[in-house]
Amino acid sequence: MKAPLPPLRVALVGARRVRMGLGPFVAREMVRAGASLSSVVGTSTNSVAEACRDLEAEFGGSVRGYTDIDAMLSHEALDVLAILSPSETHGFYLRKALAANLDVLCEKPLLWNEPNLCHSVETLLADFQARERVLWENCPWPYTLPAYFALFPAMRDAMPESFEMRLAPTNTAAEMLGELLPHPLSLLQALAPCSPSETPRLEAIRFSHRDAHRSDLEVSFRYVAGSHTIAVRLGFERRRTPIPEVGFGINGKYAARRVDPESYRMSFCEGARSGVLPDPLAALMSDFLTAVRVRDLACEQMRKAQILARQRLWMQLLEDFRKA
Numbered sequence: 029m030k031a032p033l034p035p036l037r038v039a040l041v042g043a044r045r046v047r048m049g050l051g052p053f054v055a056r057e058m059v060r061a062g063a064s065l066s067s068v069v070g071t072s073t074n075s076v077a078e079a080c081r082d083l084e085a086e087f088g089g090s091v092r093g094y095t096d097i098d099a100m101l102s103h104e105a106l107d108v109l110a111i112l113s114p115s116e117t118h119g120f121y122l123r124k125a126l127a128a129n130l131d132v133l134c135e136k137p138l139l140w141n142e143p144n145l146c147h148s149v150e151t152l153l154a155d156f157q158a159r160e161r162v163l164w165e166n167c168p169w170p171y172t173l174p175a176y177f178a179l180f181p182a183m184r185d186a187m188p189e190s191f192e193m194r195l196a197p198t199n200t201a202a203e204m205l206g207e208l209l210p211h212p213l214s215l216l217q218a219l220a221p222c223s224p225s226e227t228p229r230l231e232a233i234r235f236s237h238r239d240a241h242r243s244d245l246e247v248s249f250r251y252v253a254g255s256h257t258i259a260v261r262l263g264f265e266r267r268r269t270p271i272p273e274v275g276f277g278i279n280g281k282y283a284a285r286r287v288d289p290e291s292y293r294m295s296f297c298e299g300a301r302s303g304v305l306p307d308p309l310a311a312l313m314s315d316f317l318t319a320v321r322v323r324d325l326a327c328e329q330m331r332k333a334q335i336l337a338r339q340r341l342w343m344q345l346l347e348d349f350r351k352a
Contacts, residue, residue, distance in 0.1 A: 035064040036317055037106050041097070041121050042113035042135075043068040043079040050135065050166070050309070051112045052082065057313035058110065059087050067092040067104050069121075097121060101128045108133065108320060112166075115140035115207060119148065122163075126155055131162040131320045133313075136210040137342065138165050138335060149339045153332040162320050162328055164312075165335050167214035169276075171308030172285075172296070179296050179303040180281045188219045188278050191251070194263040196272030204245075204264055205349060209342035212262055215276060217334055220253040224330065228253045228337055230344055235352045247345065 038058055043051040055065055065087060070076035076093035083091045094100040101124065109125040111118055111134040119139050125132045142148045156163040177184040193212045197204035222228055231250040245264040250257050265272075275284040275296070283296040285305060294305040319328065 033321065035062055036108055036320060037066045037104070038063045038108045038110060039067045039069065039100060039104060039106050040065070041069045041109065041111045041117075043070065043083060051079070051110075052086075053309055054110055054112055054133070054166070054313065055083060056086065057307070057310045058108075058317065060310065061314040061317050063108070063317055065089075065091055066106065067094060067100055069094050069097050069100055071095065097124050106130055108317075111135060119152075122152060126152070126159065126161065129159060129161065132156070133164050133166060133316050135166045137206050138339060140206055146336075146340055146343060150336055153336055157325075157329055157332055160323065160325060162316070162323065163332065163335070164316050164319070165210065165338070166312070167210050167338075168308035168312045169211045169215050170218040171311040172305060173215075173218060175296050175303055175305040176276075176278075176283050179283055179298060179301065180278075183278055183281055186279055187256070188258050190259045190261075190279055191216060191219065191276065192261045192263070192282065193274075193276040194265065195274050197264050197266060205346050206342060208264065209262075209345060210338050212260070212276070213338045213341050214334075216251050216253075216258060216260070217338070219278070220251065220256050220258060222253045222337075224333065226254045228341065230341055233345060233348045235349055247349075249345070 040051055040055055043055060059065055065083060068076060068079050068083070068091060070079055070093065073095060076095055080091045080093040092104070106128070107130065109121070109130045109132050111121045111125070111132060113121065115135065115137055118134055119142055122132060122134060139145055139149050139152070153163065191212070193215070195208045195211060197208055217228070229252050231252060233249040234247070236246045237244060244266060247262040247264070249260050251260050273284055273286065275282060277283065281298070283298055286295050286297050286302070294307060295302045296305045
C-alpha cells in the first residue's frame, strides 16, 4: 500500500478581505482539499500579523507572515502560490512565482494595467508552460453548472442559443469590466467549447446605461465559437446590498443565486423553486490541487489557451466600451 502523499505547501498573497478579497475563503477550501497553509505575504506588519492570527485561529498550526515576497521565497519550502491581491499587483507576483518554479492559482483578471497586455499574458502563459508549471485563473462560475442543470434538467442537453448573466460590481466601469467579465466568458467557454484550432470571437457589441448616473450597464454581443453562435446579454448593477443577487440563464431559463447571510449556504432559485448550490470555490480548489499533483501537460496547455482567449475577449469589450 502506497504511503499518502504529503500535503502541498501553499502560501497566500492577499490573505485578508480588503477590497472584497477571497483570501480567507480560498485558504479554507485549499486546506479542506488537503493542502497545508504555510505562510502569507501582506503589505504591512500589522496586516500580516492580523492575517496570521485569523488563519491560525481557523486552521490551527503556525502560519508565518512576510511583507516581502523575496524573503518568503528564500525562507519557505513551497509548492503553490495563491495570488489573491488586487489585480494591478498580479504581474509582479506571477513573475516571482515563475522564477521560484511554483504552481499558481491567480485571482482574475490574470494581468491588469500593463503595457501590451495581451502580449504580456501570452508570454507569461508560454513561460509557465515551458517550465511545466500549473497556472489557473480563479473562475468558479463554471462549477455552478451541475446545480443549474439540476434545477433545469431539460437544459442539460439543450444547445445554448441565448445566455444572460447579472453581476453586481463595486468599482468603476473599466475596473468592473476587467474584473467581472471573466465570469460570463468562462461560462460561455464551458457551454460552447472550441477545438484547439479555433478561437472564440465577439460580434455586434453594444453598451447601454439604465440610469442617468451611468452606474448600471448592460452589454450585449454575439459569442461565436466555431459554427455555434450564442446571443449574450450581461447586466451590471452597482452593488447595493452586502450579498447581492446575481445569476445566469440559458435559453430564457434564469437561475438567481441566493446566499443565506448567516450560514453562507447558497442556492439557485427560479420563483418558488430552488435547489442547493454547493460552493463552487470548493470544487475549483480541489480540481486545482489535483491538477498540480497530476500535472497533465496537455490539459494545462488547453487551460492556458482558454485563459488567453478570455483575456483577449474582455480586452476587446473594454476597448469598445472606452470608445462608446
